[in-house]
Amino acid sequence: MRVLLVEDDRMIGEAVQQVLREAAYAADWVRDGVLALSALEAQSYDLVLLDLGLPRKDGFEVLRQIRSHDNPVPVLIVTARDAVEERIRGLDLGADDYVLKPFEMGELLARMRAVLRRKGGQASPVMSNGSITLDPTTREASFDDSTVLLSAREFALLQALMVRPGAILSRQELEDRIYGWNEEVESNAVEFLIHSLRKKLGSRVIKNVRGVGWLVSKAG
Ligand code: CA
Numbered sequence: 614m615r616v617l618l619v620e621d622d623r624m625i626g627e628a629v630q631q632v633l634r635e636a637a638y639a640a641d642w643v644r645d646g647v648l649a650l651s652a653l654e655a656q657s658y659d660l661v662l663l664d665l666g667l668p669r670k671d672g673f674e675v676l677r678q679i680r681s682h683d684n685p686v687p688v689l690i691v692t693a694r695d696a697v698e699e700r701i702r703g704l705d706l707g708a709d710d711y712v713l714k715p716f717e718m719g720e721l722l723a724r725m726r727a728v729l730r731r732k733g734g735q736a737s738p739v740m741s742n743g744s745i746t747l748d749p750t751t752r753e754a755s756f757d758d759s760t761v762l763l764s765a766r767e768f769a770l771l772q773a774l775m776v777r778p779g780a781i782l783s784r785q786e787l788e789d790r791i792y793g794w795n796e797e798v799e800s801n802a803v804e805f806l807i808h809s810l811r812k813k814l815g816s817r818v819i820k821n822v823r824g825v826g827w828l829v830s831k832a833g
Pocket residue numbers: 620621622664665666667
């Protein structure tokens with residue numbers, strides 16, 4: 614999953630980006646509203662984490678423009694604890710949920726998972742497709758009879774495929790879901806991750822379509 618973090622405070626931005634990356638998100642960080650809008654034009658995101666007080670264009674204006682382009686990307690706004698009016702305005706402009714500053718990272722991650730779940734039309738916190746299940750809270754995957762713990766990047770790759778079972782994702786599409794800006798991608802990184810997922814879960818878990826990409830077969 615790829616997340617755009619829009620936050621002008623350097624300390625908060627650095628801390629949140631690091632937590633997001635540790636939690637297996639490809640996280641891009643911008644520090645003003647104009648850069649947020651150009652990032653959204655250049656790249657598709659699974660979620661936007663949007664501070665409201667921002668230089669050049671504030672968060673309300675960013676949100677208004679996202680929704681006026683009919684972009685359905687889930688948006689979580691970050692607002693001050695006492696600013697009820699801001700929260701109401703943000704939700705009415707099309708935000709999906711909010712986090713109150715100062716926030717606990719654990720709560721932030723849980724709200725992100727909840728918003729992504731709703732967006733995917735998924736009721737259960739565990740993703741499943743046939744005999745594959747993936748738990749975003751523990752990063753555990755199971756296939757047939759084995760349950761294993763995945764690394765952050767193994768998880769990010771399998772999740773990208775599980776979000777769209779039956780769809781073939783190219784190397785570039787997978788890299789986009791796993792690596793944010795400024796993260797070095799080794800040329801065979803995707804193959805390496807597929808190899809280690811197959812080693813952990815069995816070779817049938819991910820299928821390859823030669824020259825095109827990889828998929829998780831749609832069950833039933
Ligand atoms: Ca701010």
